[in-house]
Amino acid sequence: MVKLYDTTLRDGTQREGISYSTDDKLKVTERLDDLGVDYIEGGWPGSNPKDIDYFQKVQELSLKNAKITAFGSTRKPGVEVKDDANVKAIVASGVEIVTIFGKSWDLHVTDALETTLDENLAMIEDTISYLKEQGLTVFYDAEHFFDAYLNNKEYTLKTLQAAVDGGADTIILCDTNGGTLPLKLKEIIEEVKSKVDLPLGIHAHNDSDVAVANSLVALQTGVSQVQGTINGYGERCGNANLSSLIPNLKLKKGIDVVTDEQLAKLTEVSRYISEVANLNPPAHKPYVGDSAFAHKGGIHVSALMRNPETYEHLKPEIVGNSRKVLVSELSGKSNLIYKAQEFGIELDKDTEEITQVLDKIKTLEHQGYQFEGAEASFEILMKKAMGTYQKLFELEGCRIITEKTEGLTPNSEATIKVKVNNQMVHTAAEGGGPVNALDSALRKALIEFYPVLEEIHLIDYKVRVLDGNDGTAAKVRVLIESSDGHESWGTVGASTNIIEASWQALVDSIEYGIKLKGDN
Incomplete structure (x- = not known):
């Protein structure tokens, strides 16, 4: 049974330019729950007041599918686990599930934590054991696992054993730097499975542009939890993209991680989260992008009209998206016929009009x-x-004047004369620039005839x-x-x-x- 673990609200917020309010995070939580993910990582309770506020308010939501998880680190070196501030904040957050990350790579233990290898093992075991004693389910994120394994396999396996000894419920293997390629990742996971008798998960970053591929390979190798973010948001190049992973698992691998009804909401959720993040929706992302089912070449559209399977690997409606046919200098008659049907215009490919329109488009695009x-x-x-x-309406004439005085903001004025319903209208308007002034003058001239302009x-x-x-x-x-x-x-x-x-x-x-x- 594969479980979906979403970290859009924690790892996803580490993308440059993203900053959610508490209210934003609560709204995203409800959308993710509606999509059918199993776990929603809400944040790090000990790191900032916003996440503390989120964990208090999220308890008021009536979630149907997802369980909320908190994120945090192992105790600090030389600190009793019960006295560690981050650990205490996790316990106080009210969650039933926590994900704790620890150091797998000896380089990070000595250079980042500046402690001993043995102390790091104790930190992992102590923290997990303590949280289990508090009645929590504990997922252990083995940070930098694949790099660590390649550099010091023996010690890296000891860190996993420490998590096992502490009572971890699942161990998640993290490609934190995103530098591992699929075949090597598969080889390492197979070796780990022969040595660790616990369910495994995968947390892949996209620095080599293979985070989705790595996640699919990991799942094929037998891991049971896949972590990622909607739209692949995350630090640097991002995380494994759940917007691609979910349909890949359900439609390509036959793993029902969500229902058909939930899958049909995927595009809506993707675009909603983009809007909340104040980012343009990812136009060229597979499945959910506005261009994911866009067709431009005339030969493609001609075949598409006969049978969509010729140039689409699935029906866009399955993931809540829609087909789009583009018109450009690359268009053929099939593009125009398809677009005409959208506009309610009946066209025959053998008519003179369609040839004229096609020639006109190609001429204009050349211009x-x-x-x-x-x-x-x-x-x-x-x-x-x-x-x-x-x-x-008909334009009879217009004049635009822009005045610039040293030290002052330029001001523009447009005077316009238009004929509407055989009536001549002559008016003027000011604007912050010549186009703004022209727009204002035109609207002023037309508003009496067309009130909907408001x-x-x-x-x-x-x-x-x-x-x-x-x-x-x-x-x-x-x-x-x-x-x-x-x-x-x-x-x-x-x-x-x-x-x-x-x-x-x-x-x-x-x-x-x-x-x-x-x-x-």
Whole structure:
């Protein structure tokens, strides 16, 4: 029976840029429990006030699947275990399960702990024995185990025996530096299994980009607990990625570590934890990434439409994800037909319109446009080519002035004249920059006709210089992302003039949003 041990809230927080509040950690705990993991490592009670607060509040949650574990170290050298502050904090945390890490590598004992090899063995046994006496289940993390084994096998095995003598329930072999490759890891685990009569676990780091592979090999070799983090978050290059391990185990190895219903929540949980961590969701991660089932090549899409198994190893819905077909200069007619179906447009591959749209896309992408992140602009382009698109307004003209005074922040003003429903509107607005002023003036001109603009907001604005060799005369691509609070959409513009490129993307964004809200 394989058990999933999640350390997103402890090891995962050691990733650069991640800092969860107590409330964040409690919300993540509920999502992980809902996903079906067996153990959630909540943190290190003795290390900081936030983790102490978490262990008090997590007891109020009604968890259905997971058990909360605390993390800590063996007692300090020369200190009675009952007097060790970290050990006391673990006991006071109220958990039933604790994971204690100890030194496997003689190098760390002498150089990091600055104690004797015998004292380190005593520290391991004393700590585990004491915690067992307190009625706790104890998992022992053998830190730096694989490096230690290769450097001093005899002593490393003594550290495991100390854990056995202390009464550990499971011993977890840790590739802490992430430098062990799968075949060597398998060889070492097989040797350990012949010498240690306790259940084993694996804790792999990803510094050699094989943490998931190492975890799968370890499980195939007979370990019964696998540790990791959602999205592979962790220090340096991260930990074994549970977002990949869970579906690999269930779908590829036939090990039901979660139910079908729980597996279908995997993508949602992955993206939720990304948002809580204030990180962009990992677009190209297997199974859960936004691009995990994205198809761009025309030949691929053509085959996909006949049978998805031609270019997908499983149905994306199984892990809560969805298929995405991209449109670019690499597209074929199949890409356009697929996208047209998404937009509710019936297209035949033999029609003249589809050839025109395909040629137009390839021409525009050659000019600097990119429709992969601007599907709203692509939908508008397709409807224009089909003759089914109705513009909501006409630009008659605009003027933008930016004033800069020494020592003061620049200020921009846009004056705009547009025709809406055969009515001429002439207005002006100020902004922090020329694009902001233009956006404000356009909205001011249109709001009386399309009140839903109050709900539509620009949430991202990106500019990319397409050919830096032309200096300030270079062509630029502008990508705009907008949202109504429920849905978001991307639009694109390209020009040697940044205002023109911004205008193109801005108009598409506003028109698409108005039509989406049905106010047209």
